[in-house]
Amino acid sequence: MKKSLWVMLVAGSLMALVGCSNKPSAEELQQLEALKAEVASLERQISTLDSERASLMRAIADKDAKLNQCTQDKTLVEQRLKAMQ
Amino acid sequence: MNWNKRLFIHVMLVCALAATALAQEMTKEEWQKQMQELTAKRDELKNRMATLQSEVDNLKRQDSDKAAALKKCEDELMAMVGATAASMAAYEAELNRIDEKLNELARLSNQELWNRKKELDDVQSAITNAKKNKMSALPKYYDRLANQQSRLDALRKSLEGMTMTYTVGTWSKDRDCLWNIAKKPTIYDNAFLWPKIWQGNRDQIKNPDIIRPGQKLKIPPKAELTAEEKSAARRYWQNKQAAAVPNNP
Numbered sequence: 001m002k003k004s005l006w007v008m009l010v011a012g013s014l015m016a017l018v019g020c021s022n023k024p025s026a027e028e029l030q031q032l033e034a035l036k037a038e039v040a041s042l043e044r045q046i047s048t049l050d051s052e053r054a055s056l057m058r059a060i061a062d063k064d065a066k067l068n069q070c071t072q073d074k075t076l077v078e079q080r081l082k083a084m085q
Numbered sequence: 086m087n088w089n090k091r092l093f094i095h096v097m098l099v100c101a102l103a104a105t106a107l108a109q110e111m112t113k114e115e116w117q118k119q120m121q122e123l124t125a126k127r128d129e130l131k132n133r134m135a136t137l138q139s140e141v142d143n144l145k146r147q148d149s150d151k152a153a154a155l156k157k158c159e160d161e162l163m164a165m166v167g168a169t170a171a172s173m174a175a176y177e178a179e180l181n182r183i184d185e186k187l188n189e190l191a192r193l194s195n196q197e198l199w200n201r202k203k204e205l206d207d208v209q210s211a212i213t214n215a216k217k218n219k220m221s222a223l224p225k226y227y228d229r230l231a232n233q234q235s236r237l238d239a240l241r242k243s244l245e246g247m248t249m250t251y252t253v254g255t256w257s258k259d260r261d262c263l264w265n266i267a268k269k270p271t272i273y274d275n276a277f278l279w280p281k282i283w284q285g286n287r288d289q290i291k292n293p294d295i296i297r298p299g300q301k302l303k304i305p306p307k308a309e310l311t312a313e314e315k316s317a318a319r320r321y322w323q324n325k326q327a328a329a330v331p332n333n334p
Contacts, residue, residue: 023111024112064151066155070162073224077162077224078165081165
């Protein structure tokens with residue numbers, strides 16, 4: 001008798017303790033997961049944009065160098081053509 | 086063990102399990118905290134992405150402008166030398182031919198090169214023609230032509246000071262005289278350079294009309310006649326003319 005009383009007491013206390021704790025609902029947990037996924041997706045997009053920016057900057061630097069070379073070539077060709085005449 | 090003790094152990098076990106279960110599950114406060122942190126992070130990332138996207142768009146515009154400017158510059162450069170894609174391809178093919186010929190000649194021994202020295206002149210005239218083309222002013226061709234010219238000059242230099250010999254054959258079989266020897270493609274390919282052979286062999290040729298079969302003649306490198314050689318030739322013709330005039334009785 002005494003034993004069953006103890007068991008009931010302890011079980012009841014535990015149920016009350018667990019049941020009455022302040023937990024987020026399933027919907028709220030889903031909201032949290034969605035937010036995490038959105039953040040991860042944004043991080044991936046930013047990484048892609050970072051790569052694209054770096055690649056564009058390299059391409060622009062390359063074109064700048066070529067343009068500079070072309071301008072120098074034009075001056076040189078002009079001088080050589082004059083010398084040929 | 087009495088039942089009180091066993092009960093105590095069971096209670097402790099159950100409490101431990103319950104505590105673990107509670108610790109693993111998120112509380113409302115924790116959920117709110119995480120939501121706040123993630124929302125702030127998402128907003129920050131969205132701002133960063135907008136800035137980055139705008140930078141990328143700007144860079145794309147710059148890249149496109151630079152490409153257009155580069156094309157314009159290259160077109161202007163081509164127009165300056167009157168080049169088209171087809172004429173450039175033909176010009177490049179000609180330069181390739183010169184390179185191939187130079188490679189071929191560079192592989193020869195000096196003796197073989199001497200025998201084919203007329204080909205050096207052909208290469209020189211190909212280079213000279215290529216230099217006359219306006220496209221030669223373009224840096225990539227200008228430097229290449231300069232390199233070809235210096236390779237050709239090096240080949241010519243390797244023949245400098247080299248003495249070639251020619252063994253005189255018989256008149257009946259080879260028709261060898263200084264004129265005909267100088268005319269041979271492997272010698273000078275120019276009969277008028279015969280005085281060069283004469284003057285180069287003064288020790289063994291007193292009279293240029295007389296050379297003997299088996300005589301080994303030194304062949305000086307091909308070049309314009311020197312003043313001395315021209316003068317010797319003039320004297321020869323004057324003597325010949327004087328000898329042809331009948332003596333007065």
